[in-house]
Amino acid sequence: MSAMVMGPAVSERASFRVNPASGSATPAARPSAPSAAHLRLTARGRAVLWILAAVAVALVTLIASQASADGPVAAQEVVRHVVQPGETLWQIAESVAAPSQDVRDVVVDLVRLNELPEAGLMAGQVIVVPAS
Structure with a gap:
C-alpha cells in the first residue's frame, strides 16, 4: 500500500518524542515564531507614547476648563417711560x-x-428703558 492510504507522510524534519510509559511516539512540539501578543517597545516608542498621553491630558484639561459655567448675569436696571x-x-x-x-x-x-x-410707538404707551 501507498503512504497515502496508511497515513500522512512524515517529513524528514519532523521530530518525535517517545513516551516512556507507553512506548508510543508522538510528534514533538515545534518552537513557534514570536507571537504578536508580546509587544516590545523601544525607548523612542515609549517616549512617543508618553508624549501622546501628555498631549491628550492637556487637551482634555483645556476643553474641561472652557466648559465651566459662567456666573449669574446681573439684572439690567430699567425705568418706565410713558411715550409722549x-x-x-x-x-x-x-x-x-x-x-x-x-x-x-x-x-x-x-x-x-x-x-x-x-419700532413704532403710540402716545401713552409705557415702555421700559435702561436707567442712565
Missing part, C-alpha cells in the same frame, strides 16, 4: 444712549427689551 405724542423710539434711544454707543444699537436693544413687534 410725537415722540419716536429713535428720540428715546438718543436720550438714553451713552456717548460711545451707537443709537441704532440702542434702538435694537429697546425693541428687544420691550418685545415690540416693530
Whole structure:
C-alpha cells in the first residue's frame, strides 16, 4: 500500500518524542515564531507614547476648563417711560444712549427689551428703558 492510504507522510524534519510509559511516539512540539501578543517597545516608542498621553491630558484639561459655567448675569436696571405724542423710539434711544454707543444699537436693544413687534410707538404707551 501507498503512504497515502496508511497515513500522512512524515517529513524528514519532523521530530518525535517517545513516551516512556507507553512506548508510543508522538510528534514533538515545534518552537513557534514570536507571537504578536508580546509587544516590545523601544525607548523612542515609549517616549512617543508618553508624549501622546501628555498631549491628550492637556487637551482634555483645556476643553474641561472652557466648559465651566459662567456666573449669574446681573439684572439690567430699567425705568418706565410713558411715550409722549410725537415722540419716536429713535428720540428715546438718543436720550438714553451713552456717548460711545451707537443709537441704532440702542434702538435694537429697546425693541428687544420691550418685545415690540416693530419700532413704532403710540402716545401713552409705557415702555421700559435702561436707567442712565
